[in-house]
Amino acid sequence: MSQTTPPPDANKLPAHVAIIMDGNGRWALKRGLPRLAGHRAGTENLRRVIRACVEFGIQYLTIYAFSTENWGRPREEVNGLLRILEDVIDKELKELSDQGVRLRHIGRLDQLPSHLQQKVLDAVELTKGNSRLTLNVAFNYGGRDEIIQAVQHMMRDGVQPDDVSPETFSRYLYTVGIPDPDLIIRTSGELRISNFLIWQAAYSEWYVTPTYWPDFDKDEFHKALETFANRDRRYGKINSSDYEKNHA
Numbered sequence: 001m002s003q004t005t006p007p008p009d010a011n012k013l014p015a016h017v018a019i020i021m022d023g024n025g026r027w028a029l030k031r032g033l034p035r036l037a038g039h040r041a042g043t044e045n046l047r048r049v050i051r052a053c054v055e056f057g058i059q060y061l062t063i064y065a066f067s068t069e070n071w072g073r074p075r076e077e078v079n080g081l082l083r084i085l086e087d088v089i090d091k092e093l094k095e096l097s098d099q100g101v102r103l104r105h106i107g108r109l110d111q112l113p114s115h116l117q118q119k120v121l122d123a124v125e126l127t128k129g130n131s132r133l134t135l136n137v138a139f140n141y142g143g144r145d146e147i148i149q150a151v152q153h154m155m156r157d158g159v160q161p162d163d164v165s166p167e168t169f170s171r172y173l174y175t176v177g178i179p180d181p182d183l184i185i186r187t188s189g190e191l192r193i194s195n196f197l198i199w200q201a202a203y204s205e206w207y208v209t210p211t212y213w214p215d216f217d218k219d220e221f222h223k224a225l226e227t228f229a230n231r232d233r234r235y236g237k238i239n240s241s242d243y244e245k246n247h248a
Contacts, residue, residue, distance in 0.1 A: 008056055008222060012229035014182030016060035017053070018204070020196055021046070023188030023212030030212075036080040041214035043084055047092065052218045053133050054099055056225065060134045060178055064196050068108070068142030082116060085139060089119045093126065100132025106174035107141030134178065143198030146174055175200055183228045185221075187213040205231050 021042055028038030046063065053061050066081055096103065103124050109117045120139075150172035159168065170176065180200040189210035193201065207224045209216065 008225040009229055010057055013057060013225065014205075014228055015058070016062070016179050016181045016183075017058055018062040018064070018181040018184045018197055018201075019049070020064045020184070020186040020194060021213040021216075022186060022190055022194075024214060026188065027212040027214045035077055036084075038212075038214060039077075039081060039084055043088060045214050045216060048218060049216070049221055050096070050101065050133070050135065051099070052221050054101070056222075058133060060136065060181075062106070062136035062138060062175075062181060062197070064138045064141065064194070066107075066139045066141070067195060068140060068145050069195065071111070071140075082113065086116055086119060089123050093123050096135070097127050097130060100130045101127060102130040102132075102134045103127045104134060104136045104178075106136050106138045106146075108145070109140070111140055136175065136178065138196070141174070141196075143193075143195045147199060169199070173199060180204065182233075183207060183224065185209070185216075185224050187211055187216050203233070203235050205233065 024038035024042040025035040026038070027041060028035050031037075050061065065085070070081070071078060093103075103126075105120050105124060109120060112120070150169060153172050154164065154168070175197075180202070181197060181204045183206075184197070184201055184204045185207045187209055189208060191208060197204075205228055207227055209220065209224070211220055
């Protein structure tokens with residue numbers, strides 16, 4: 001971000017930002033590189049965005065790193081994405097912890113290699129006392145799968161139909177204890193939610209940019225935050241000033 005660009009208005013910041021990090025493959029192909037090179041470039045960019053979140057005072061960041069549908073991609077790409085996750089844990093964990101970042105995993109661990117499952121659990125345990133930024137890593141995550149698992153868990157716990165409320169249901173989601181995202185950013189210009197935070201995104205503001213994820217830098221992030229600051233969030237209601245005008 002240029003020195004002349006003012007920081008975001010702290011009073012209008014979203015508490016929770018979620019990002020669909022899209023466009024890594026197209027970024028790479030545009031440069032004549034293999035798709036995995038795009039994923040690695042996207043990982044490098046994530047480091048910059050995390051630093052920006054810490055600097056700007058964002059409290060929660062959720063990133064969509066690997067969906068339950070991504071297992072259908074070519075085996076070479078899937079294995080490469082698993083290696084990238086492992087490399088990030090091995091190389092970035094200490095710095096993240098030093099920055100006060102608390103790591104949480106949302107999604108299924110059971111399909112990951114056992115040694116990688118343990119590394120994820122160890123990273124979560126190591127950073128659980130940090131409070132500057134909570135980073136939710138959605139890896140092997142799917143919104144529909146999350147809802148189905150929540151229902152199954154409630155049934156196993158014997159929750160009665162009349163006791164099911166939005167608050168009760170939310171306690172069975174991966175994001176228990178975390179506020180719903182205020183702002184969801186999708187890079188690369190695609191206009192779909194891709195099975196991401198279906199329940200939690202009910203009243204989220206969306207920001208879609210044609211910029212590919214590896215190029216979504218601090219300036220682009222600042223632009224998204226500024227756009228959010230100018231939104232009028234009504235949660236299905238109407239703006240009180242508009243009501244007064246129409247009934248004057």
